[in-house]
Amino acid sequence: MTYEQQLSQTIATARQLRDALWCVTMVVVSDDPAFLAAFAESSFKSHLLLVQKTKLLVFTRIPVLQLQTLPHLHRTLSRTTSLVAVVDDTLPVFRFPHRPHVLVTAEELVAQVAYTVDDPTAPEGKRLTFGGPAGNVMEILSTTMNFT
Incomplete structure (x- = not known):
């Protein structure tokens, strides 16, 4: 199964969960910019996160400046109920x-x-x-x- 097929299958499963449950919180943990960009694009195209009852939490170590360059991520996050937590192990708590x-x-x-x-x-x-x-x-x- 290709990377795109796995992502498509994951989005389809998440959509079924969203339709079956009243409130869904999706948690995405990834340090891979390509994955986050592909996830954002697939989510946006499938309207997965465009329902108010669906929330998204993204945890990553990708620097904020690099996240801002991902083509579909900003568009998806700005239109959904989302939170991005950037973990930086080099900074003090x-x-x-x-x-x-x-x-x-x-x-x-x-x-x-x-x-x-x-x-x-x-x-x-x-x-x-x-x-x-x-x-x-x-x-x-x-x-x-x-x-x-």
Whole structure:
């Protein structure tokens, strides 16, 4: 099976998942510019990511300046609900020196669970928190970067 056939088959499978489920988050991990460009082009042509309920997370070590030169990637990402995380092992981990308060807004998702936890520093001793994929990502980011 050729590279293009494998990618086409993967896109078709992802589309079936998207059609069967209410909300899909696709995660793409690649350091190959050719693959990311081909994935973006195939996704765009198949309208795979053009549905609001489909989210895309891309993790790569490709420098941002090089990502900007990939022909279909920018067009696809700018028209979809996407996040690109560029991992740079040469940079120190960023942390806020003083813990700021960050306001985050999000749409309500079926996969997202809201619940309250005891927090003596919060008004009335309770704090609203969220679970599920988006909540878990925000918890990891807040712990890593030192914000609440």
